[in-house]
Amino acid sequence: MKRTKPIKLSDIVLTALSILIAILFLTPIVWSLACSLKTEGMKITTAFDWFAPPYTFENYPSVIFGSSVSTWLVNSMFNAAMSVLLTIVVTSLAAYPIAKLEFKGKSWLFLFFTIGLIVPGEATIVPLFITTNQLGLLDSYAGMILPSVAVSMNLIIISAFFKGIPNEMIEAAKIDGANHWIIYSHIIIPLAKTVLVTVSIFAFMASWNNYLWPLLCAINDSMFTLPVGIPTFAGTYTVDYVRPMTANMVASIPAIILYLIFEKRIVKGVTLSGIKG
Amino acid sequence: MTKKTFHQNGGRTWFIVFWFILPFTVLYSAFTIWPVIQGVIVSFHRWGLMGKQGWVGLENYQKFLGDRFFWQAMQNTTLFVVMTVPLLVVSAFFLAVLANRPSRAKRFLRASYYLPSILSVSVVSFITIYMASPYMGFLNQLLHSLHIIPAEVEPMWLSKTALVRLTLVVTTVWWTLGFSMLLFLSALQDIPEQLYEAAKIDGAPSWRVLLSITIPILGPTFALVTFLQIIASFKVFGQIYLISGGGPGTVTRPIIQYIYTTAFTKNNLGYASAMSYALFLILIVFSLIQLRIQNKKD
Structure with missing residues (x-):
């Protein structure tokens, strides 16, 4: 019987870490994209509001x-x-x-x-x-x-x-x-x-x-x-x-x-x- | 010996060669080589934006040796190099190792780590300025939202000296790390599987493999990346000029910005050229070392 290799905890941690850093690297770019899709004068109270709809291309x-x-x-x-x-x-x-x-x-x-x-x-x-x-x-x-x-x-x-x-x-x-x-x-x-x-x-x-x-x-x-x-x-x-x-x-x-x-x-x-x- | 491609009499070959190399030679001589010579000539003169004003000999060179703003700019640039290069080299290597692990996200990781590198310095600087500005900026909002800092604390990323330095270093690492990461990545992929x-x-354990196999093999790549980064960091201008303007005051002003201001705001191109040669000398030394490393590596 074929046995799958056990997944090591360190592998999961490293993969999670690498993806977290990738998101960190992309955040400023995604943030400025999100800003460009906002209407002027939108109310921002928390950091996450930046990414929330509605979006506009105008x-x-x-x-x-x-x-x-x-x-x-x-x-x-x-x-x-x-x-x-x-x-x-x-x-x-x-x-x-x-x-x-x-x-x-x-x-x-x-x-x-x-x-x-x-x-x-x-x-x-x-x-x-x-x-x-x-x-x-x-x-x-x-x-x-x-x-x-x-x-x-x-x-x-x-x-x-x-x-x-x-x-x-x-x-x-x-x-x-x-x-x-x-x-x-x-x-x-x-x-x-x-x-x-x-x-x-x-x-x-x-x-x-x-x-x-x-x-x-x-x-x-x-x-x-x-x-x-x-x-x-x-x-x-x-x-x-x-x-x-x-x-x-x-x-x-x-x-x-x-x-x-x-x-x-x-x-x-x-x-x-x-x-x- | 390599086989000769064509046997022709010298004169005729040169006639052909002449036309092939002419455009490159003209542009290269006019815009790469001639400015190096022109710079020496200018540095011996008092020279304004309207042209030559008079011979001053070595005066411009003597002047910068006693100019505290020149030394401050040199010190700022050196500090920037010392803060940026180790961080860049280590994090580029670390991210290359992460992006090299067998995983389905491999391509996504490589692209995400490299993407900031393709942005222009103005874009990068303005993202930083808007993100890091107090009260309205994304960064402080995020730190507040995640309760990393208390709501009443408002870090001044763009105006307190220590924080400005940190902002400039982090922006530079984020923006330029991709290039070094790719160099490490390709070196990692060249390591033969048998060694592992x-x-x-x-x-x-994998950390031992990293320490005793991977890092020693990548020695020459570490040296190469380090020297390429030292050269790049000594030439820093755009992001500092745009983000902090060299401030507060002149405490983060790099040497190129001082040269730029001297030439184009203070209308003293002669003095600016003399100072350029100090930078030129530093960069030539590091470039020669880097080329030696590369030749050895090949």
Whole structure:
């Protein structure tokens, strides 16, 4: 007769503990979601009233269309989309010769490209501001997007993946008369979709959540991104919880959805960037 | 030796390489490398938001050595690192162990512990401000409702120095723990099953297995996570700037906020650049150690 393993008390305790901590971790997020679904001026007497119905979605259209949030949302989306697109194109182009061509000075070039790994962007933010100003790019989309496009870590990750693509495929294409552009665009890129998606997700998250640089670079309210705009928005509604929390959720929902869709890739990407560096 | 991919004459190859690397090289040089050099130049000048005002040599560097606000900011940042890093490393490891146990909730646990990491610093800060504010905030209401603190006591999470520090540390740990947790989790999954089998046969209790097998094997991961966290915590800015504004007074102001204020409120970019190099030096040292650990680990 098959005997089931006795369930140990310690197992139950640990499982309960792990779920309790998970709930604790989610509480602030669920709380701000609950706030965003409340009508203004709801009476709150105990902590649990926050989560009680009735719920309403009317705060979302009123916050998005009745304030600058819509502008900031569009700016955030545009910056993130352009940043992803440029990162992928620019980085994969540079990764191709590094992974697949032999040329003089290659190791020096690669060394030069990896210096960025130890340059802390936060410590060079003042000269970056001056450089961007001298280029006339302050308060422009180009100024907000371009500094985050060429990232050493992304180059390392993408070129490492390219190196793993068998040379035989390239040799065969060469014999058929393909030039490097064709090899890059028709053979390498289609084979590297997984790594390019991973890098895209991280480029998106980095741009979507970037705070310090757009805070300096965007001067006019109309150029703000959500992270820069939200604090100014919330500052004008100190007594009201509903509108700031709705703005918070507007800024977070796209990232949360992206996370839920690409969870596996994100987990893999984090591990990759932490280990490969 | 690896097989050479293409044999071509050097000049032609370089011509091709040139076009492939051009966009990356231009952007990387202009926005990553040039600011490092530009920063040195700026730090030798009196430099305002409108541009260069005059050469001052090493004056800016001498100035911060005697600037008590600089040292206070350094001290605040160091204190933040000392309070945050051990807590983060230990709790990230602990949660990774919990999320790695065979259970049906495995995926839910991992997602819940990681989810705060994808929020932007403004969102995180405003959740904290609204939750922790006295009288109306969720936190004090919850503590009252659960009778953890008496109804007449109202902790000032956002204005009493010790409590502000605690709020900043807890917010940071909650927000950033996910990344380290995932690093631990993947390291845990790489431990071969046989190592545990042997211990099971010996009938060792699970806490002993953890102490004498898991933790020693994860030594390099602990080192890696610790250094990554030290670097990240020295660069702290957003959550402190938004939650406490560096206050009360300037007692929680981190170095980046002081640099930021000096440059953009006091219009002294030269002095701000000089101070940036102090931070730069600290971060480079830790980054080099971290890269060494990583290379060893691979």
